[in-house]
Amino acid sequence: MRPMQDYPPEPMPISARKSPIKLPWNSFGLMAVLLALILFFGVMSEYFFSAITFRTLINQVPALTVIAVGMTFVLLIAGIDLSVGSVMALCAAVMGVLIADSQMPIAIAVIGALLMGLVCGSVNGFVTAKWRIPSFVVTLGMLEIARGGAYLVTNSETKYLGDSVGFIGAPIAGLGVSVSLLAAIFVVLFAQWVLSKTLFGRYMIAIGTNEEAVRLSGVNPIFWKVLVFALAGLLAGLGGVFQLGYLQTADPNSGIGLELAAIAAVVIGGTSLSGGRGSVVNSFLGVLIIAVLQTGLAQLGVSEPSKRIITGLVIVAAVLFDQFREPLGRLLRRS
Amino acid sequence: MNQPLLRVTGLSKSFTAPVLTNLDFELNPGEVHALMGSNGAGKSTLCNIICGIHAADSGSFEFAGQPYAPSSLQAAEALGICMVMQELNLFGTLSVAENLFFRTMADRFGIVRHDSIGRRAEEALRGVGLANIDPAQPLAELGVGQQQLVEIASVLQRALPDERTTTSIGPATSHARLRASGPDAPRALKLLILDEPTAALTDPQIDLLFEQIGRLKRQGIGVVYISHRMHEISRIADRISILRDGGLVATEAVADMNVDRMVGLMAGEVAKDEYALAPKMPDQQDHAVLLKVENLSRRVTSRSGGHTGFLDVSIELRAGEVLGVGGLIGSGRTELLRSIFGADVAHRGCLRLASDKFDRPRLMGSPAEAISQGIGMLVEDRKAQGLFLTGSVCSNISFTLLETLTNRLGLVDVSAEEQLALTMCDKLSIQFDSMQQPVSSLSGGNQQKTLIARWLANDLSILLFDEPTRGVDASAKARIQDLIREQAAIGKAVLVVSSETQELLKISDRVAVMSNGRLAGIFSGPDLSEEELLAASFRFYASDAGLSA
Numbered sequence: 001m002r003p004m005q006d007y008p009p010e011p012m013p014i015s016a017r018k019s020p021i022k023l024p025w026n027s028f029g030l031m032a033v034l035l036a037l038i039l040f041f042g043v044m045s046e047y048f049f050s051a052i053t054f055r056t057l058i059n060q061v062p063a064l065t066v067i068a069v070g071m072t073f074v075l076l077i078a079g080i081d082l083s084v085g086s087v088m089a090l091c092a093a094v095m096g097v098l099i100a101d102s103q104m105p106i107a108i109a110v111i112g113a114l115l116m117g118l119v120c121g122s123v124n125g126f127v128t129a130k131w132r133i134p135s136f137v138v139t140l141g142m143l144e145i146a147r148g149g150a151y152l153v154t155n156s157e158t159k160y161l162g163d164s165v166g167f168i169g170a171p172i173a174g175l176g177v178s179v180s181l182l183a184a185i186f187v188v189l190f191a192q193w194v195l196s197k198t199l200f201g202r203y204m205i206a207i208g209t210n211e212e213a214v215r216l217s218g219v220n221p222i223f224w225k226v227l228v229f230a231l232a233g234l235l236a237g238l239g240g241v242f243q244l245g246y247l248q249t250a251d252p253n254s255g256i257g258l259e260l261a262a263i264a265a266v267v268i269g270g271t272s273l274s275g276g277r278g279s280v281v282n283s284f285l286g287v288l289i290i291a292v293l294q295t296g297l298a299q300l301g302v303s304e305p306s307k308r309i310i311t312g313l314v315i316v317a318a319v320l321f322d323q324f325r326e327p328l329g330r331l332l333r334r335s
Numbered sequence: 336m337n338q339p340l341l342r343v344t345g346l347s348k349s350f351t352a353p354v355l356t357n358l359d360f361e362l363n364p365g366e367v368h369a370l371m372g373s374n375g376a377g378k379s380t381l382c383n384i385i386c387g388i389h390a391a392d393s394g395s396f397e398f399a400g401q402p403y404a405p406s407s408l409q410a411a412e413a414l415g416i417c418m419v420m421q422e423l424n425l426f427g428t429l430s431v432a433e434n435l436f437f438r439t440m441a442d443r444f445g446i447v448r449h450d451s452i453g454r455r456a457e458e459a460l461r462g463v464g465l466a467n468i469d470p471a472q473p474l475a476e477l478g479v480g481q482q483q484l485v486e487i488a489s490v491l492q493r494a495l496p497d498e499r500t501t502t503s504i505g506p507a508t509s510h511a512r513l514r515a516s517g518p519d520a521p522r523a524l525k526l527l528i529l530d531e532p533t534a535a536l537t538d539p540q541i542d543l544l545f546e547q548i549g550r551l552k553r554q555g556i557g558v559v560y561i562s563h564r565m566h567e568i569s570r571i572a573d574r575i576s577i578l579r580d581g582g583l584v585a586t587e588a589v590a591d592m593n594v595d596r597m598v599g600l601m602a603g604e605v606a607k608d609e610y611a612l613a614p615k616m617p618d619q620q621d622h623a624v625l626l627k628v629e630n631l632s633r634r635v636t637s638r639s640g641g642h643t644g645f646l647d648v649s650i651e652l653r654a655g656e657v658l659g660v661g662g663l664i665g666s667g668r669t670e671l672l673r674s675i676f677g678a679d680v681a682h683r684g685c686l687r688l689a690s691d692k693f694d695r696p697r698l699m700g701s702p703a704e705a706i707s708q709g710i711g712m713l714v715e716d717r718k719a720q721g722l723f724l725t726g727s728v729c730s731n732i733s734f735t736l737l738e739t740l741t742n743r744l745g746l747v748d749v750s751a752e753e754q755l756a757l758t759m760c761d762k763l764s765i766q767f768d769s770m771q772q773p774v775s776s777l778s779g780g781n782q783q784k785t786l787i788a789r790w791l792a793n794d795l796s797i798l799l800f801d802e803p804t805r806g807v808d809a810s811a812k813a814r815i816q817d818l819i820r821e822q823a824a825i826g827k828a829v830l831v832v833s834s835e836t837q838e839l840l841k842i843s844d845r846v847a848v849m850s851n852g853r854l855a856g857i858f859s860g861p862d863l864s865e866e867e868l869l870a871a872s873f874r875f876y877a878s879d880a881g882l883s884a
Contacts, residue, residue: 198745199737206734209723216678216720217735217789218706276725 030269030285037289041296048299054176056295059169059246062180063088063239064261065287068269069191070121070232071262072283076195077207077228078275079128079135083142084236085258087120089251090150091240096159096250106165113244114237120146121233125226135229143259150252159250168245180242185284187235192280204228208275264311265290268318289314338400340364340526340557346384346394348581352809354380355581358394362526367548367558369568369589372578373601373869374664374834378561381578382528385559386418387411399525415525417490419532423482427475432456434474435489459492460485464543479535484544487532490524491547527551528559533567534665545571563663564876565594577601594873602836602865622653625828626675626710626797627693631684633674634852645671645852647684652797652828657819659843660832662872666849668832669715672799675830676712677705706735711790715801715832721786722774729756729770732788759788764814780811787818798822800831804838816842836865851875 041048067084074081095113098104104112124142128135168180195201203224206214214221239258244250269286271278293314297307321328343360347353355377362368370378383389385396387405396403398414405411408418425434432452433440440452449471456470463484474482529548533541548558548571562568568575569589576586577600584600628651634644645667652658660668674681677699685696688708699705702712714720723731733740733752740748740755753770760767763784767777774785783803790798800819804812819842823829833839839846845859848871855871858864 194745197747197749199741199747200745202730202737202747206723206726206730209725210720212720213714213723214734216676216702216712216714218701218703219735220701220703276723 027279027281027285030282030289034285034289034292037292037296041292041299045296045299048296053295053299055171057291058171058178058181060295061287061291062169062178062184062242063246064258064265064291065184065284066187066235066242067239067258068262068265068283068287069187069280070235071259071266072269072271072278072280073191073195073204073228074135074232075208075263075266075271075273076204076275076278077225078211079225079229080263080273081121081124081135081139081229081232082259083120083124083139083146084232084239084262085255086143086146086150087117087233087236088240088243088255088258089253090120090146090153091116091237092244092254093150093153093159093240093250093252095241095244096161097153099161099164100159100250110241113241114234117233117235117237117240118230119233121236122226122230124233125229128229129222129225147252154250154252156252158252161244161248161250163248165245166248168242169248170245178245180245183238184242187238188280188284195278195280200224200227205276208272208277210276261290264315268315270318286318339397340366340399341385341403342397343381343385344395344397346381346396347392348380348384348389349392353581355384355391358578358581358583360576360583361586362557362559364525364555364557365552366574367552367560367572369572369575370559370561370578371563371568371575371597371601373836373872376578376601377581378578379530380581382418382530382559382561385411385526386416386528415523416528417524417526418528419483419487419490419530421530421534423479423486425474425482425486428473430471431460431468431474431477431485432470434485435459435470435492437489455492459488462491463488463547464540480537480540483532483535484540487529487544487547490527491551524551524556526557526559528561530561531563532560533562533564541567563873565597565873594870598866598869598873602869622655623689624651624693625654625689626652627687628652628675629685629687629696631671631674631681631686633670633679633681633683642852643667643670645674645849645854648849648854649684650847650854650857652830654796654826654828655823656844657823657829657831657842659839659846660830660849661834661836661839661846661868662849662855663876664834666872667852668849669801671849672712672801672830672832675699675705676710676799677701677703678712706793706795709796710799711735711793711795711797712799713787713790713801713803715805717783717786721789722782724775725773727771728760728765728767728774728777728785729753731774731785732756732759732792735789736792755792756788759792763788763791763818778808778811780807780814783807784811784815787815791818791822795827797828798830800829802832802834804833804835836868839868840865848872848874 038048047053067088071081071084091113094116095109098109098112099106120142124135124139127133127138169178171178195204203214203219206219207221207224211221243254247254265286266278266283267273267286268289269279269282269284271283290311293311294307297310302310339361341360341362343358346355346358346360348355354375358377358381360381370381372378380389384391385405387408387410390406398416403414405414405416411417426437429437432449432455433447435456436452440447442448453470457466460466460468460470465481465484465488468477468481474485477485532544536544548560551558560568560572569592572589574586575589575592575597577584577597579601627649629649630647632644632646632648634642634646636642643665648671650658660671662668670679673679675686680700681698685698687693687696690708691697697708699708699710705712718724723734729752733756736755737747737752740752742748756770759765765777765781765784765788767781774782777785783806787803803819804815807815816838819829819831823844831839831842840863843863845857846863846868847857848855848868850872853875855874858867858871
């Protein structure tokens with residue numbers, strides 16, 4: 001072997017020399033936005049800091065939260081899942097029928113709902129990954145199929161379950177928060193842990209960044225992609241359980257448009273639609289921002305049409321901000 | 336004597352390294368001028384500068400007696416300089432006619448006049464022997480060869496603007512003429528650049544193309560013709576210019592040129608000791624064979640009958656040896672590596688591994704399978720197929736080993752990962768600020784070393800490197816070449832594809848040369864010279880002996 005030579009150092013690119021200043025578009029930035037919204041509505045409306053507001057929030061938030069967690073994973077691998085709203089309704093319907101018609105214990109009904117979600121998600125994932133069909137199309141199909149399934153299961157009727165499932169959504173005495181909210185927060189923290197600490201999380205980011213490079217490095221991306229869609233389905237099923245606990249009815253019409261709310265929350269949280277970058281905790285903050293915005297606007301007496309327009313503007317502003325954060329960062333650094 | 340149509344004086348151009356240095360070139364009107372040279376000699380760069388894609392660093396141009404400095408492809412086309420590129424610039428879902436008249440297909444209201452462009456398209460297609468093609472057919476339904484002819488036809492129809500637009504067919508045509516004579520419309524063709532136009536064509540199609548080129552000559556149009564096929568050049572060209580290392584070596588009449596002389600000119604005189612740096616294996620027979628590639632083939636046939644891939648390649652990789660793979664770009668080198676690695680599955684033939692005692696024929700079905708058998712591959716295009724650009728230096732290096740750094744709960748041992756990455760960075764002299772900085776912020780050379788580190792971190796016995804030093808600076812290049820020798824020295828079998836003959840000579844013990852999908856020979860010892868390698872790389876282009884056989 002020849003003796004090692006000395007190599008002149010290569011010039012470092014300028015971008016690598018300074019660590020780039022990050023705008024507060026991380027968790028802290030989102031928390032600041034959330035806090036500002038809460039303060040704004042607190043000042044503008046005398047009713048905002050009240051038990052009713054809190055009750056409304058904790059009732060609405062859990063289902064959207066767990067679905068947004070699944071959506072974060074799907075967007076991370078550069079996919080999309082449009083079926084979650086329908087799958088949630090189908091799973092709630094299965095659970096409702098198991099309790100109301102088949103007299104099953106609640107635990108069995110919950111398992112039935114989760115299994116239903118897992119099956120729907122696995123089908124999404126398998127068709128998408130195995131046959132390389134865009135997930136947009138596959139899950140659009142599943143959106144219709146699951147909705148039809150929900151009508152079939154319930155015979156197109158709303159099932160009233162009464163108080164038996166109410167404990168899922170009702171605040172625990174003395175603690176003030178519901179079982180479902182606690183469970184949703186646990187899911188968020190666990191999913192964030194999976195994303196940042198485990199092999200699965202690393203593979204998701206890698207697949208979203210460069211799927212061909214993953215394959216050429218000897219890792220089969222198909223397995224992991226199916227797993228991600230299956231999880232999104234499972235979490236939609238969990239969302240269905242939470243929804244059922246809150247409404248105490250299984251309504252085959254529930255969750256229409258929920259997939260868009262979930263995508264909006266995830267995007268506000270800064271997850272990239274083209275894959276490879278995202279955070280579960282930030283998606284949760286996105287869910288809270290949307291929920292606070294809607295509740296607050298309602299209390300201010302803003303009409304439903306105006307509420308939707310404002311929410312839409314917030315979504316676009318969030319993505320615009322995300323798009324231009326690097327040039328903005330340079331601008332701030334210069335001044 | 337007439338003045339030349341195009342005169343290039345003292346042209347220089349650098350990208351990361353100098354590509355053209357002080358190059359002179361002349362093209363006469365009505366002349367077909369062939370350009371030849373090995374990979375990286377500067378042919379494409381010269382043509383890209385002539386037609387305005389790149390700007391020259393220095394040097395002057397004269398076009399038809401006027402100073403000429405094109406600012407863009409459009410500016411060059413406005414003067415009548417057009418180029419048919421190797422990569423087709425066509426739209427598969429649009430019709431043939433719409434492709435032919437892409438910029439002039441609509442009238443002034445923006446409505447596409449299908450009747451008018453259809454008629455004009457039929458005429459243009461007849462000129463290149465595609466009379467049986469329906470102009471309304473989507474282009475994607477045509478084979479690659481036919482598509483190539485459509486591209487040529489779309490350039491050629493600009494050469495005959497008058498006879499076409501004056502034979503007025505109707506009001507639509509006069510609109511078309513109005514648009515065609517607008518400020519941004521290309522003027523009549525004066526200079527045509529053809530880059531490997533016959534690569535995907537069949538013999539009758541080539542005959543038709545040459546007929547068309549003959550017609551252009553008679554109209555006084557100058558043609559620059561890039562090709563590797565000497566027998567075609569001797570049929571069509573008047574003069575031939577040979578480029579080497581970014582400079583013009585010779586311009587001669589085609590009649591005075593033969594293959595031996597051409598190869599000699601392309602190779603030039605290289606100081607032997609310059610590439611004799613590598614410690615060559617005194618006797619390779621001493622080294623154990625690790626992998627036998629037997630009659631491996633993978634041929635992909637396009638609709639028109641053109642082929643890509645490689646046929647019946649048999650080679651042996653030995654422990655402790657660097658086997659270089661040379662040949663022209665597109666000769667099947669990358670495809671061969673990808674099939675050994677399982678990135679694409681080979682169609683015929685097999686691999687035999689020393690670990691199976693060579694008695695089990697295998698085909699790699701996936702990269703994962705190849706890796707489990709101890710084979711790793713550095714991809715040709717690091718950004719598209721190798722790196723996770725937004726990922727950290729650390730995660731890019733550790734990727735293939737991530738599973739072994741994971742405990743039963745799925746938790747990645749981050750400190751062990753960082754330790755591994757640090758060790759590799761140190762070993763390969765990768766320069767970085769932080770393990771967590773995105774790999775996209777590194778220089779090209781450090782990016783490449785990061786990707787190499789991913790493979791060296793594994794203990795694989797067979798390493799396939801595809802263009803390991805492409806697009807890296809000189810110091811990183813030297814380091815990577817050393818690394819390759821070091822890997823052989825510790826007993827690995829290394830296969831290196833490179834477009835630089837000098838590099839192959841420097842680092843390889845033996846060099847296999849691919850030519851038009853075939854293995855043209857394996858050279859070692861006294862046979863290992865630039866002339867031999869170049870001559871071999873042209874071998875199967877000279878007849879129908881390559882992929883089409």
